[in-house]
Amino acid sequence: MSLSSQLALAQTHHAQGDLAQALALYQFLLQTEPEARQLPQLWWGLALLAWQAGEGRRAEGFFQQAWQYAAPSLPLPTASEFGAFPRDYQQLVLSFVLALIAAWQASAARALAHQLAQRLCSYPPTHAEQSCILASLLHALGEHAQALQTCRQSLEISPSAQAWFVLAQLRFSLGDASGGSEACRLALDLDPLHSEARTLLAHALLESHQLEAALDQYETVLAQKPDFAALHFHLGRMYQSLGALPEAQRHYHRATEQAPNLLWELQSRLCYAPLPASQAALQKSLAGLESSLNQPQVAIELAPLQAQLAQTNLDTLFDLNYLCEDPLPLKRRFGQLFEHEAGPAAHSNPALTPAEPAHPLTMGVLISPKHEGVFAFVSGQLLAQLDPAEIEVTLLIWPSSEAVCAQLLPSLPRQVLSADWAQSVASVKAKRFDLVYFWEVGTDPLNYFLPYFRLGKIQWTSWGSGGSSGHPQIDAFLSTQDLEGPQPESRYSEKLYQMQALPLWYEPRHLPASNLSRSQLGLPEDAVLALCPHNLLKLHPHFDAILAEICRQSPDLKLVLVQSRNPVWNRQIETRLKQNIAPEQLLFLQRLPAPDFLALLQVGDFALDPWPYGAGKLAFEMLGLGLPLLTRPSKMLKGRIPTAIYQALEMPELLASSEQDYLDKAHRLARDRSYREALKATLQERRSRLFANQAAVVELTQVLKQMAQ
Numbered sequence: 001m002s003l004s005s006q007l008a009l010a011q012t013h014h015a016q017g018d019l020a021q022a023l024a025l026y027q028f029l030l031q032t033e034p035e036a037r038q039l040p041q042l043w044w045g046l047a048l049l050a051w052q053a054g055e056g057r058r059a060e061g062f063f064q065q066a067w068q069y070a071a072p073s074l075p076l077p078t079a080s081e082f083g084a085f086p087r088d089y090q091q092l093v094l095s096f097v098l099a100l101i102a103a104w105q106a107s108a109a110r111a112l113a114h115q116l117a118q119r120l121c122s123y124p125p126t127h128a129e130q131s132c133i134l135a136s137l138l139h140a141l142g143e144h145a146q147a148l149q150t151c152r153q154s155l156e157i158s159p160s161a162q163a164w165f166v167l168a169q170l171r172f173s174l175g176d177a178s179g180g181s182e183a184c185r186l187a188l189d190l191d192p193l194h195s196e197a198r199t200l201l202a203h204a205l206l207e208s209h210q211l212e213a214a215l216d217q218y219e220t221v222l223a224q225k226p227d228f229a230a231l232h233f234h235l236g237r238m239y240q241s242l243g244a245l246p247e248a249q250r251h252y253h254r255a256t257e258q259a260p261n262l263l264w265e266l267q268s269r270l271c272y273a274p275l276p277a278s279q280a281a282l283q284k285s286l287a288g289l290e291s292s293l294n295q296p297q298v299a300i301e302l303a304p305l306q307a308q309l310a311q312t313n314l315d316t317l318f319d320l321n322y323l324c325e326d327p328l329p330l331k332r333r334f335g336q337l338f339e340h341e342a343g344p345a346a347h348s349n350p351a352l353t354p355a356e357p358a359h360p361l362t363m364g365v366l367i368s369p370k371h372e373g374v375f376a377f378v379s380g381q382l383l384a385q386l387d388p389a390e391i392e393v394t395l396l397i398w399p400s401s402e403a404v405c406a407q408l409l410p411s412l413p414r415q416v417l418s419a420d421w422a423q424s425v426a427s428v429k430a431k432r433f434d435l436v437y438f439w440e441v442g443t444d445p446l447n448y449f450l451p452y453f454r455l456g457k458i459q460w461t462s463w464g465s466g467g468s469s470g471h472p473q474i475d476a477f478l479s480t481q482d483l484e485g486p487q488p489e490s491r492y493s494e495k496l497y498q499m500q501a502l503p504l505w506y507e508p509r510h511l512p513a514s515n516l517s518r519s520q521l522g523l524p525e526d527a528v529l530a531l532c533p534h535n536l537l538k539l540h541p542h543f544d545a546i547l548a549e550i551c552r553q554s555p556d557l558k559l560v561l562v563q564s565r566n567p568v569w570n571r572q573i574e575t576r577l578k579q580n581i582a583p584e585q586l587l588f589l590q591r592l593p594a595p596d597f598l599a600l601l602q603v604g605d606f607a608l609d610p611w612p613y614g615a616g617k618l619a620f621e622m623l624g625l626g627l628p629l630l631t632r633p634s635k636m637l638k639g640r641i642p643t644a645i646y647q648a649l650e651m652p653e654l655l656a657s658s659e660q661d662y663l664d665k666a667h668r669l670a671r672d673r674s675y676r677e678a679l680k681a682t683l684q685e686r687r688s689r690l691f692a693n694q695a696a697v698v699e700l701t702q703v704l705k706q707m708a709q
Contacts, residue, residue, distance in 0.1 A: 003033050007041055014045055015089040023049055040070035051096045063100060067112070074115060079122045087126065094120065094130040101137045106420050114141050121146055128158035135166050142418050144174060144399055161191035168200055173419060175369075175400035177204055195221045199231060206238060209565040214238075229259035230311070236267070237313050242568045243273035262300050263314050266337065269295075274319040275569050277576070279541040286324060289317075293333040301339045302452050309449045310421040316448035318440075321466040321638055322537045325612045331442075331470025332493055340452035340473050360389055361708050363435040364415070364428060364456060366396040367405070368446040375439045376408040378464065378617050382505035384411050385697045391704055396428060396436075396455075428455045434708045435460065441469035458707055460494070462503060466613065466638045468492040476707050478503060478700075482644035485635035497703050501696040502644055504620065508691065511624050513598035521600055522589065524558065528670055531604040531627070533562040533589075533597070534615060536569050541576070543610045548580035549663055550608070554670035560587045560604065562597070601625045605676055606669045614639045623649070624687055628679040630665055632656040649686045653679065 001009075010025035026045055029036040036042055047062035066075035076097065082090060097116050104113035117138055125131050131154035138147035147170055154163040168183035184201035187194050202217035221231060236251035252268035255261070269292040276282035302309065317334050320327035365383060367375045383393050395414045397405055402416055415431070417424040428436070436456030442448045442465065451459050451473040460476035461469055468477060470493050477494040480502055489496050518525050532539075532547070551557055559581065563570045570588070577586055592600060601607075601622050609615050609631035615622065619642040622629045631642040633655055643655055656662035669676055 003029070003036060003039075006033075007036070007039060007045075011041065011045060014048065015085055017086075017088065019049060019052065038069050040066040040068075040075035042066075043069065044075045048092060048096060051099075052092065056099070059096065060100065060103070074119055076116070076119050079124065082123045091127055091130065094123075094127055094134075098130060098133050098137065101134075101141075105137060105140050106422055110141075110423065113137075114143075117141055117143070117146075121150065125150075125153040125157060128154045128160060128163065131157065132160065132163040132166055135163075135170070139166075139170055139173065140418065140420055140423075142399075142416065142423075144170065159190065161187040161194045161197060164190065165194060165197040165200070168197065172200070172204065173399050175403060177207070180204060193224060195225050195228070199228075203234075209567060211242075211567065227254075227258045229255045229261075232258065233261075233264050233267070234313065236271075237315070240271055240315070241274060241566075243275060243277070243572065245271055245273060261308070263305065263308060263312055266300070267314055270315060270317070270334075272319075274322070275537060275572055276323070276541055277572065282323060282541055286330075289320075289330060293330055293337075297337060299339045300337055302449060303339075306421040306425070309445060310419065312445065314445050316442045316445060318442040318466070319537065322540065322613050325634065325636065326491065328468050328470050328491060328493065331468070332472075335470050335472045335493075338449075338452060340454075360392045361434045361704060362392045362394070362431065363437060363704065364394050364396045364431060364433040365412075365437045365439060366447060366450065366455070367401060367439050368444050369398050369400045371440060371443065372397070372401050372404045372408065374617055375464065376405075377506060377510060377620075378504060379439060379462065380409045380412070381510070382503060382696060382700065384409055385505055385694075386701060390701055394431070394433075425450070425453045425455065429453075432457075434458065435704060437461070438465075438469075438474065440464040441471050441474055460707060463616065463637055463641070466616075467636050468494060478703060478707075479637055480644060482647040483637045483640050485633075485640065491636060497707060499696070499699045499703055501693055501699050502648060502690075503696055503700055505692060505696060506620060506624070506690070508624070511598055511621060512595050513602055513625065514593075514595035515602065516596055516599040518603045521592075521596065521603065523560065523587065523600075523603065527558045528554070528556060529558050529560050529587075529604045530666070530670065531560045531600065531607040531622075532610070533560065533600065533607075534610055534618065536561075536564045536566075536573050538610045538613045539573055539576075540610060540612060544576055544580065546659065546662065547577065547608070550666045550670070551581045551585045553663065553667045555582075555585070557585060557670050558587050559585055560589065560600070562589045562600075563591055565591060598625060601627045605673075606630060606679075608666065609642050611639050612636065614642060616641050619645055620690065623683055624690060626680045626683040626687065628654055628669065628676060628683065630654045630656065630662065630669060632659070632662045645690065648689055649683070651679075651682060651686070 006025060006029055010022050013025065014022035026042055029042060043062050043066035047059045047066060050059035050062055077093065082093065097120055101113045101116050104110060120134055131150050135147045135151035135154060138150060151163060151167045151170060164183045164187035168180045168187065171183055172180035181201060181204045184197045187197035198217050198221050202214045205214035205217060218231065218235060222228060232251045232255035236248045236255060239248035239251065248271055249268065252264065256264050256268060270289060272285040272289055276285060317331060320330055386393060393412055395405055395412050396417060397414055398417055402414060405414055417427065433456035436459045438447055438451060438459060438461045440447050441461045451471055454473060458475050459473055460478060461474050462478040468491060474494050476497055477492050478497050480499045484498065523529060547559060551559060574588060598621060602625055604627055606628040607622050609629055611632055611634055614631060619629060623645050629642050631654060633640050633643040646652060646655055654665060656665050
């Protein structure tokens with residue numbers, strides 16, 4: 001009998017379940033046929049036998065031998081061969097290959113894992129459970145369309161709670177919150193005890209600020225799994241965001257008690273309310289944070305924690321921008337808590353005169369999910385104007401951002417990153433970017449911790465971060481002269497680069513107001529409307545007294561605010577303001593669609609800019625639509641964006657020099673209609689200076705070249 005015939009006979013015995021006979025034949029061929037050692041099918045058979053015997057490492061070693069002799073082909077059965085196998089043997093093949101993919105998809109063998117997954121996709125779908133597992137692995141490999149198709153095939157073969165849960169994960173990751181929630185509910189219909197599906201549904205409810213419904217789901221999960229450490233940590237973060245600090249600490253304690261975790265323990269120490277109830281409460285929070293950050297602590301090594309970084313919602317202290325004038329000392333101390341890769345040798349003394357590069361500079365731009373719209377308005381449109389022959393821009397995004405980025409910034413190439421942290425880092429590093437622009441640093445764990453892994457030669461940020469990041473791995477900060485007060489370098493941990501033009505490109509088409517009237521927006525037609533429609537976190541307790549005095553001076557004034565998505569914050573702000581402002585002077589609008597929000601700016605009489613953190617994107621919208629915005633410039637960028645715009649418009653009238661000057665100017669705006677109308681007319685006349693500023697494109701190109709040296 002020929003060698004090939006003997007091997008085929010061994011494979012037949014194996015497929016029919018005669019393992020002893022198959023093993024004997026494989027071993028006989030190895031001992032008697034020297035050529036047999038180079039046959040990948042023989043090593044493949046031995047790998048399957050070892051897998052059946054529970055010897056995973058041995059099975060992996062045999063597969064590596066098979067791959068060595070088969071490369072570049074795969075030593076796996078073809079689709080037609082697989083279809084002819086008995087069902088049990090098919091399941092054996094699937095379980096083994098899926099285990100290999102799971103082991104290798106986040107390792108140096110990821111490319112081989114990808115090849116194996118593609119081969120499994122070519123097989124006829126026969127096993128629901130294995131198709132469900134394959135869908136999860138395809139998602140981890142970045143093959144989202146194939147993952148969805150494979151998951152649906154699993155549901156067609158045999159609907160299961162786990163398959164609906166995997167489909168929910170896929171839909172959420174692609175930005176389909178409605179479809180993800182529906183899939184969670186279908187999973188729970190089949191298995192009410194599926195805690196992962198219920199937890200995911202609760203997360204979705206919380207994300208949509210249905211707090212009571214989310215808590216009901218969380219409590220149901222905890223009743224099933226009282227020691228669910230990750231859920232306790234998540235609940236701690238939720239209660240902290242609501243200002244319920246004792247409840248937050250209780251859950252943090254339960255989490256770290258069940259599963260000791262350096263990041264969770266750090267979060268427990270840094271527990272503060274993002275929206276303080278009073279000035280005294282704020283000062284107490286800041287003192288507690290300072291004390292905690294100054295405690296001696298061994299730096300946390302991030303490299304071994306990459307899987308946790310992708311999952312945990314650790315607070316990275318961005319809220320300090322709202323809570324105090326200069327958060328840099330605390331930000332710096334926080335940044336020193338983590339070990340990181342070394343930065344570029346030139347960071348401490350970057351070249352001031354750029355040399356012309358021999359090729360276009362390459363720049364990755366990292367935008368974390370749910371921040372795409374603001375990025376596109378404030379920075380993305382300007383980047384889209386850059387000449388790719390000089391600066392090649394690539395957006396670094398996640399799957400849920402792809403559709404919106406394709407719509408808002410169609411001309412910019414996109415690199416879609418993986419849910420796997422290590423793989424995302426490796427894929428970006430492989431591009432060897434000259435520059436990596438972090439649109440924001442610290443608004444979420446993604447954009448805070450990824451810079452520690454040194455994704456590009458030079459890492460930089462700009463006004464999306466609200467001011468200096470205090471981050472030891474952010475090398476440069478881009479600002480403008482008008483965005484900075486005197487001696488700005490002392491307020492930055494980064495090397496500061498300053499343009500003259502505002503680093504923004506926008507046009508009237510980016511302000512698509514719906515043109516609703518006051519009455520259509522639920523506002524009084526005849527009242528003087530002072531708008532304060534900012535992110536509620538920007539309403540500092542000290543600013544409450546300013547608003548109260550403005551309302552006292554002008555009793556006919558109506559102060560218009562817009563609610564956040566967080567009902568608890570809405571109640572807290574309303575409670576604070578009503579302590580010193582007559583309820584009839586306060587108008588709280590529900591959240592509005594973007595065109596209606598812009599219509600609100602059209603019908604207001606004037607607007608009030610808070611401090612220490614003032615308007616950003618909103619300032620461009622207000623002034624671009626002709627709404628006068630009263631501001632008090634601070635020394636910090638986060639309180640100077642309206643100032644920089646007014647400098648470009650040559651309109652110093654609404655730049656208050658002090659708190660008293662702010663109150664005086666507000667009083668005049670409230671009582672002097674002709675003054676307001678004159679300001680609006682001037683804004684309408686000069687607003688074209690803000691639009692499509694080609695000087696910003698030229699300057700940005702020059703600064704980026706300088707930064708890259």
